[in-house]
Amino acid sequence: MTRIFIPLDSVAVALGADEVAEKLKAQDGVEVVRNGSRGMLWLEPLVEVETAKGRIAYGPVTGADVGSLLAAGFLEGADHALCLGLTEEIDFLKKQERLTFARCGVTDPLCLKDYKAHGDLSGLRKALALEPQDIAEEVMTSGLRGRGGAAFPAGIKWKTVLGATATQKYIVCNADEGDSGTFADRMIMEGDPYLLIEGMIIAGLGTGASKGFVYLRSEYPVAKAVFSEALENAYADGLLGDNILGSGKAFDLELFMGAGAYICGEETSLLDSLEGKRGQVRAKPPLPALEGLNGKPTLVHNVISLCAVPTILAEGGAFYKDYGMGRSTGTMPFQLAGNIKHGGLVEKAFGVSLRELVEGFGGGTRSGRAIKTAQVGGPLGAYIPPALMDTPMDYESFAKIGAGVGHGGIVLYDDTADMAAQAKYAFDFCAHESCGKCTPCRIGAVRGSEVMAKVIAGTDVHGNLELIDDLCEVMTDGSLCAMGGMTPIPVMSAIKHFPDDFLKGDKE
Amino acid sequence: MREGLEVTDAKAQNVGAMDALIAKYVGVQGGLMRALLALQEADGYIDASALPKLAAAFNLTKAEVKGVISFYDDFARAPKGEHVLRLCQAEACQAVGARELTQHACERADVAMGDTRMDGRITIEPVYCLGLCANGPAAMVDGKLKAAVGEADIDALLDAWEHEA
Known part of the structure; x- marks a missing residue:
């Protein structure tokens, strides 16, 4: 039997992986494994053949290539125009420091036996033998900060929830990954779902919560299917339920689907949605850690934060803290997107430069034209010009240039991009996605779009840009959450770094 | 896993089917969202006739139910194209x-x-x-x-x- 790996990842499927899998399944002596993606997304569908020398990669493979691959003898790892050599030796992958994504693409994501064969649930096993305080302390030691964008120290949140007294506490996983240019949550939920389940169980043990929810966006149908099946398998195996691995401790986990609202990625809005309401932002305090879901203490974390936890427990907080720089400890799965030649996921310790990511790993623009800018950290992130791309990717260095790392998404643009159009889009997106609760966001976004349209039309450009500046100050200082509060970041960074794009309509 | 949370492909507007579908989500975490997702999946939109039924089932006003429907992009209030x-x-x-x-x-x-x-x-x-x-x-x-x-x-x-x- 020759084992062939064909990703079930959304990207591979969207590029025809299912057809390739069907054709290869029909071959005698072939066992097809649907793995996660290795994250080299420009090579998807990336098909791997297991040989005595190791796994050999071919890509991008479409249904039309299957005949010639078989004829060339790719089942024995033979050469072919699409052959990329040993997967692990591909530079893009070899240069990474994968802790969270170590298994993604390697294993069969739905095979629990395979998961146990790679790591043996050692993070969870350690946690089961520890007191809750010691688990939370390990997370504290690691220096892990929330990977969803806010970068709040995880250990402090864990200790707050642990210290709260209540009849019920919850773990809520924020899988409402709505930022354009991000797909790390999706990739890990499709490629290694038991890692998230393990992380959430440990979080339950470390905070005294016996119930968890994963709030997943509806735009991720593959992640929904894979994670649902993983949940069923985890219950059948006794990993979830009343008696975790025979320990006598309990943790229940459910999947909850969103319905197409970007704002539900904001934690308090997500909690309202999870209560069946409009996803409107709540004023803080009270903190969700004290009064969250159903008014009970709730640990809300992004997918990647929770997926870092098994490694932290298995290897120790000090091991994790050794990666990164300063107060940005550990690794971050950076996502290279937009107009990029080699798009995909790069997990590196904090401190790698933006230029190394977009030029070294990414190979520059897909169009082959000059780089104009990279937007880092989603729709609420700054547009960064090439002159600032040597900035190390860590929370503090990015704060110094008026930007944020966010969820690690990087969208590259070539020199055809019109930054005034991008600035207007930032307001339009905010107007579309605002929950409507606070005035600076609800009204400000609409007015911002109108004023920006005047700038683009060349009407009193300087006067209107002053008005934008003033409006952005109000939105920054007066909005209830990051939606309205950070929409000024893409707008003002675009104006600051690319003033010519805003002045070209100026008739004066 | 809780039973009965999977959506069936039956048209919810069939006689009695809508009531049965809504009833499944009463008392469940985020029940209204789940009922609306199920109705949307079954029919391709949320029919206006569901409003009073949802309001009664979840002890809300019709305005509150409408508020939830209009908040989320995925909930359509009219059938979409083929x-x-x-x-x-x-x-x-x-x-x-x-x-x-x-x-x-x-x-x-x-x-x-x-x-x-x-x-x-x-x-x-x-x-x-x-x-x-x-x-x-x-x-x-x-x-x-x-x-x-x-x-x-x-x-x-x-x-x-x-x-x-």
């Missing part, structure tokens, strides 16, 4: 020509963004990120993900839809 093309409008896809692709698709299909064509055949909707950001422009075609979509793909798709019996 075919639904969702085109990503977010930044990563903009960087590789999503705006031009969208204009091309709307002109070719003769329907405005976010609308259903008069003959009820085709709906084109915006979607804000399908997580295919390294392989844009991205689209969802009748629920199936498509990456690296070009004008030729749109033309082939629309031609196929136009020539269906």
Whole structure:
């Protein structure tokens, strides 16, 4: 039997992986494994053949290539125009420091036996033998900060929830990954779902919560299917339920689907949605850690934060803290997107430069034209010009240039991009996605779009840009959450770094 | 796993089916959201006749139920076209020509963004990120993900839809 790996990842499927899998399944002596993606997304569908020398990669493979691959003898790892050599030796992958994504693409994501064969649930096993305080302390030691964008120290949140007294506490996983240019949550939920389940169980043990929810966006149908099946398998195996691995401790986990609202990625809005309401932002305090879901203490974390936890427990907080720089400890799965030649996921310790990511790993623009800018950290992130791309990717260095790392998404643009159009889009997106609760966001976004349209039309450009500046100050200082509060970041960074794009309509 | 949370493909508007569907979610965490998702999946939209039933079941006013429906983009208040093309409008896809692709698709299909064509055949909707950001422009075609979509793909798709019996 020759084992062939064909990703079930959304990207591979969207590029025809299912057809390739069907054709290869029909071959005698072939066992097809649907793995996660290795994250080299420009090579998807990336098909791997297991040989005595190791796994050999071919890509991008479409249904039309299957005949010639078989004829060339790719089942024995033979050469072919699409052959990329040993997967692990591909530079893009070899240069990474994968802790969270170590298994993604390697294993069969739905095979629990395979998961146990790679790591043996050692993070969870350690946690089961520890007191809750010691688990939370390990997370504290690691220096892990929330990977969803806010970068709040995880250990402090864990200790707050642990210290709260209540009849019920919850773990809520924020899988409402709505930022354009991000797909790390999706990739890990499709490629290694038991890692998230393990992380959430440990979080339950470390905070005294016996119930968890994963709030997943509806735009991720593959992640929904894979994670649902993983949940069923985890219950059948006794990993979830009343008696975790025979320990006598309990943790229940459910999947909850969103319905197409970007704002539900904001934690308090997500909690309202999870209560069946409009996803409107709540004023803080009270903190969700004290009064969250159903008014009970709730640990809300992004997918990647929770997926870092098994490694932290298995290897120790000090091991994790050794990666990164300063107060940005550990690794971050950076996502290279937009107009990029080699798009995909790069997990590196904090401190790698933006230029190394977009030029070294990414190979520059897909169009082959000059780089104009990279937007880092989603729709609420700054547009960064090439002159600032040597900035190390860590929370503090990015704060110094008026930007944020966010969820690690990087969208590259070539020199055809019109930054005034991008600035207007930032307001339009905010107007579309605002929950409507606070005035600076609800009204400000609409007015911002109108004023920006005047700038683009060349009407009193300087006067209107002053008005934008003033409006952005109000939105920054007066909005209830990051939606309205950070929409000024893409707008003002675009104006600051690319003033010519805003002045070209100026008739004066 | 809790039983009965899977959505059936039965049309919820069949006599009694809507009541039965709604009843399944009463007392469940986030029950109203789950009931609305189930109705949307069963019928392709939330029929106005569901409003009083949902309000009664969840002990809310009809206005509150309507407020939840109108908040979320996924909940439609009228049937969509036989075919639904969702085109990503977010930044990563903009960087590789999503705006031009969208204009091309709307002109070719003769329907405005976010609308259903008069003959009820085709709906084109915006979607804000399908997580295919390294392989844009991205689209969802009748629920199936498509990456690296070009004008030729749109033309082939629309031609196929136009020539269906």
